[in-house]
Every structure is written in structure tokens, then in C-alpha cells.
Amino acid sequence: MIKIYNTLSRQLEEFETIEPGVVRWYNCGPTVNGLMHLGHARSAVAFDTIRRYLEYRKYKVRYIMNFTDIEDRMIEVATNEKRSVLEVAEEYLRGFRRDMNALNLKEATINPRAMLHINQMIEFIQKLEEKGYAYESKGDVYFDVKKFEGYGKLSNQKLENILQEGTEDTQNPNKRFVADFALWKAKKPGEPYWPSPWGEGRVGWSLECSTMSMMYLGDTIDIHSGGQDLIFPHHENEIAQSESLTGKPFAKYWLHNGFINMNKEKMSKSLGNFSNVVDLLKNYTADAIRLFIVQTHYRSPIDFTEDIIDQAQATANKLFEIFLLVKLFSKKEDTDGPLTETDKEMLEIVKQSRAAFIEAMDEDFNTSNAFAVIFNLTKEANDYIRKSDDIKLKVTQAIDIFFDELRSIFGIFEGIEKDESTKTISTLVDLLIELRQEFRKDKNWVMSDKIRDDLKKAGIALEDTPKRILWKLDTDK
Ligand SMILES: [Zn+2]
Known part of the structure; x- marks a missing residue:
């Protein structure tokens, strides 16, 4: 209720x-x-x-x-x-x-x-x-x-x-x-x-x-x-x-x-008339602005400072990265197999997160509490992809379904769905990662480094994790 x-x-x-x-x-x-x-x-x-x-x-x-x-x-x-x-x-x-x-x-x-x-x-x-x-x-x-x-x-x-x-x-x-x-x-x-x-x-x-x-x-x-x-x-x-x-x-x-309390002293002049949405969008994504707003319960005041909205942008980038990672893994074909204890635990976390999320939102739309649940889930999902031996399609798909629900409720990360080119890029990057692994096996460091560096130049950062190599769009460049 x-x-x-x-x-x-x-x-x-x-x-x-x-x-x-x-x-x-x-x-x-x-x-x-x-x-x-x-x-x-x-x-x-x-x-x-x-x-x-x-x-x-x-x-x-x-x-x-x-x-x-x-x-x-x-x-x-x-x-x-x-x-x-x-x-x-x-x-x-x-x-x-x-x-x-x-x-x-x-x-x-x-x-x-x-x-x-x-x-x-x-x-x-x-x-x-x-x-x-x-x-x-x-x-x-x-x-x-x-x-x-x-x-x-x-x-x-x-x-x-x-x-x-x-x-x-x-x-x-x-x-x-x-x-x-x-x-x-x-x-x-x-x-x-x-x-x-x-x-x-x-x-x-x-x-x-x-x-x-x-x-x-x-x-x-x-x-x-x-x-x-x-x-x-x-x-x-x-x-x-x-x-x-x-x-x-x-x-x-x-x-x-x-209300939003504007603290104008803490804002730099270089950002122009900060309070207009059209100007704000020159420096921050719509996702960041939405997150900045909904991380506070709708009835509470929000202090607006550059630091806080910068923080919201960093949060939006991080969340996007994990949502995209899960989306890409939920579409792969080669990760199916019998569920391990880790897989079952992760599925249980998704189930409990959804229940906790609904409970928070049902209580006068407490988005602030809801985000505590979301941040916890994204951390678990991130760990799952980075640390488990085998990533199971059943698990990533379950996470992805809930992430899709969240995207639709908060009106964020529309690009994940719309952008068909992401899938193409993903396939190509996976192929390059595989090639790079082959070069490394042959100790061909010149070629393996070249792949990493050229991808970096193209805005894609590779990350070696204990279990596998992941990639992300390099937002820091
Ligand atoms: Zn009116």
C-alpha cells in the first residue's frame, strides 16, 4: 500500500x-x-x-x-x-x-x-x-x-x-x-x-x-x-x-x-547563469541533474552547490558504467551454465533489493532511501561481474530487468537502450580484448600494448580484474 x-x-x-x-x-x-x-x-x-x-x-x-x-x-x-x-x-x-x-x-x-x-x-x-x-x-x-x-x-x-x-x-x-x-x-x-x-x-x-x-x-x-x-x-x-x-x-x-537553496557564493562565475536548465545542461548531463534532484526526498530542501552537482555527475557516470556492464553481459550468449552458490546469492540480493526499493518508495516516495538500496545493489552487481568465476546469463538478466525498471522510474540512462551502436562497439571491443589475450600468450607485448593504447585513444579504457578484462567508456579523459 x-x-x-x-x-x-x-x-x-x-x-x-x-x-x-x-x-x-x-x-x-x-x-x-x-x-x-x-x-x-x-x-x-x-x-x-x-x-x-x-x-x-x-x-x-x-x-x-x-x-x-x-x-x-x-x-x-x-x-x-x-x-x-x-x-x-x-x-x-x-x-x-x-x-x-x-x-x-x-x-x-x-x-x-x-x-x-x-x-x-x-x-x-x-x-x-x-x-x-x-x-x-x-x-x-x-x-x-x-x-x-x-x-x-x-x-x-x-x-x-x-x-x-x-x-x-x-x-x-x-x-x-x-x-x-x-x-x-x-x-x-x-x-x-x-x-x-x-x-x-x-x-x-x-x-x-x-x-x-x-x-x-x-x-x-x-x-x-x-x-x-x-x-x-x-x-x-x-x-x-x-x-x-x-x-x-x-x-x-x-x-x-x-525548495532548492541556491548558494551563489560557492559557484564559480565561469559556469554562467547556473540556475537555468539550458545552461546547466552545458556542464552536466540530464541524468546527473535528475539524480541530483531525486537523491533528496521530494519534500526536503536541497542545497545547491557546485560540489554537490559535481558529485551527482560522478554518481551518474558510475551508475551508468555498471548499468551498461550488466546490460552487455545480459546479452552475451556464452555465460550460461548451472548456478553456483554465488549465483544464487546474487539472485537473492536482486529479489530483496527490489522489495526494499518498493518499500522505500511506497513510504511517501522516499527516493533518498530508495537510492541507498540501489547503491548497495550496484556495488554487489559490480563485484559479481568482476569477481565470480563464471558470469551466468540468468543472473545478469535478473539484474538487468531490475535496472531497466529503475531506469524507467527515474527517467535516466535512456541511451543504454536507444544506442544500438553500443552493442556493435561491445562486440568489437570484446574481439579486440580476445586478440590482445592471444598476443599476450605469445608474449607479443608490442601488439598487446598497441591494442590497449589505441582503445584508450578511442575513449575506451580496459581494466584487468582477477577474473576477466572489462572495458568502459573513458569518461575521465
Ligand atoms: Zn496553479
Whole structure:
């Protein structure tokens, strides 16, 4: 049974979907007013991993992630850059798609854009008005939070405290109450606008997500997710307006990912604007970035320093090397035979590792604990290939199947499967290793050294182990 930490109840809950086997999930997507940065990547990779794990556990996941293309921050950038909001949205939306693909994030079932749903949003506001939850004031329309009893339940605050803390534009004289939030904003000079029953204007940000979530997934969904910074006021507002409209719970489970603490002093200037994914990818592989993110549990903060991401790159290289080694040995034909005690032990380790991995992930997707299991298994697998007398196909295939599952859950090392040339290279290198052994038997050191050195120049390093000679792509050169 999978357990999920629900921000709404502030505890671990057993995960039970409304419709058995189907997960209806709305993830608050980015505002497309700039490049995808590490904060976006953290949220996207964390939830992509959870989604992939739910699919591994046989759920069908309907995953909706919006792109916010009309909002205060969009207008700010468009005004500064003297461009239309649509132009800004198009450019950065393309950038997001490019970077999301580069990070191997699974495509959403649908990526709705706010600007294409204005009519549905206007209808939403009208219904709230009819029910007495919204009021018009000088061309703006506000949600009357005092009318909704549960306001503050997600962020765990009382209405009086919200009043003291204040929310966005506390000084706004059009509002009846400080925490009331805008559903519709009257047109201001230079801003994009749409016609409405309250005059020309545009929708409030929080309304966008409520409308699109209900439209594509229904009144009540299983998971609503986003960064911790969205809990208040964004998600609190979504709950208020949605539940006032339908009288039903808006989402069963609320998931929020932790922040990335950027320690800029510890980063070298040579790496440029480090926090943008497109720049980060110039220095690190997507696998390293994904590992950097998922080695920490999704709710915990991550400190971002150059050392830590360098370390993630080294880990990614090492893991890739072992995954590839196992893959190559699982495809060889000459390693079959009766199982020894060592073989049986290794098979048992694989079985136990998978069980321990699932146990870790079932506990609120604890990727941090899951990686402890994975590192232990890769060490054992590495030892098995380097030290056992005979490498059995049955064993390497069992390890390889689990490695494939892990690759698919963490969205890493796609190249192992895609790259058909790896197999060809492997066959050729094996042949060269065999030739080199023949030369060595004949004490022809000149030829045997030549093979080793030329392979090295071609980026392939040979390693003599007690039992056999292994090779790897030389990432240190
Ligand atoms: Zn949202």
C-alpha cells in the first residue's frame, strides 16, 4: 500500500484513488515568463518520478500540467521587453518544452494554456456570483473568503492571522476584506483584456488552475501538486473557489515539493547563469541533474552547490558504467551454465533489493532511501561481474530487468537502450580484448600494448580484474 503525505491533513495517508487504478492529477505548471530554472526542474523531476513510480505500480495516470500564459508576471515581462504577452508566452513556452524534453520529463496528458480557457473561467465566476461567493467592485470581481468556512485549512492558518499577515495588495480599497482575492481584474492601460459581464479585463491567476483542473479531470481529483510556495495563497484560493462552486472536495491529496537553496557564493562565475536548465545542461548531463534532484526526498530542501552537482555527475557516470556492464553481459550468449552458490546469492540480493526499493518508495516516495538500496545493489552487481568465476546469463538478466525498471522510474540512462551502436562497439571491443589475450600468450607485448593504447585513444579504457578484462567508456579523459 502506497502512503502519501497530504499537506491538507499534515499526515501520511494511505493512497486510494477515486476510481480504482486511475490517478487524476493536476500539477501547477510554470508561468512562461522566462527560462526554465532549477526550481522548476526540481518540481518537474520530483513529480515526474512519482508519476513514473505510480505507473510502475500499475496505475493509469492522467497528468494535467498547465502553462500559465496570462498573469501579472507575464505582463511585467512583456512591458519591460516592449513585446506582446502572446509573443513572450510563445518564446518561453518553446523554451520550457525544449528543456523539459532534454530532462526526459514525460509529456503531460494535456498541457492546457490559460489564455485558451477564458470563457470557461468567466462562467466559473458567474456561478460563484450567483451562489453569493463573489462580489463585483469597480470592474473587479473578488472572492469573499469570509463566506467559505474552510479558508486557511490547507496552509493551516486562521482567518484572523491571515488578516494580520496580510496577503497580496492589502491596500486595495476595492476589496471588502483583506484576504479576498481577485477572480477578475478590470483592464489597466497597456494590458491585454477580454470582454466580460463586468467589463473588459482579465482573470485572476488562481482561478485558472481551478477551471482547468475541473474541466479536464472533474470536480474532485486525486492529486493536486506544486511547489511549497504555492500552498498560500494560490492553492488555498483554488480550494475556496472550487469547493464553494461544487460543494465537493477539490482534491484528495495535496503534494508539495521543497525548495532548492541556491548558494551563489560557492559557484564559480565561469559556469554562467547556473540556475537555468539550458545552461546547466552545458556542464552536466540530464541524468546527473535528475539524480541530483531525486537523491533528496521530494519534500526536503536541497542545497545547491557546485560540489554537490559535481558529485551527482560522478554518481551518474558510475551508475551508468555498471548499468551498461550488466546490460552487455545480459546479452552475451556464452555465460550460461548451472548456478553456483554465488549465483544464487546474487539472485537473492536482486529479489530483496527490489522489495526494499518498493518499500522505500511506497513510504511517501522516499527516493533518498530508495537510492541507498540501489547503491548497495550496484556495488554487489559490480563485484559479481568482476569477481565470480563464471558470469551466468540468468543472473545478469535478473539484474538487468531490475535496472531497466529503475531506469524507467527515474527517467535516466535512456541511451543504454536507444544506442544500438553500443552493442556493435561491445562486440568489437570484446574481439579486440580476445586478440590482445592471444598476443599476450605469445608474449607479443608490442601488439598487446598497441591494442590497449589505441582503445584508450578511442575513449575506451580496459581494466584487468582477477577474473576477466572489462572495458568502459573513458569518461575521465
Ligand atoms: Zn496553479
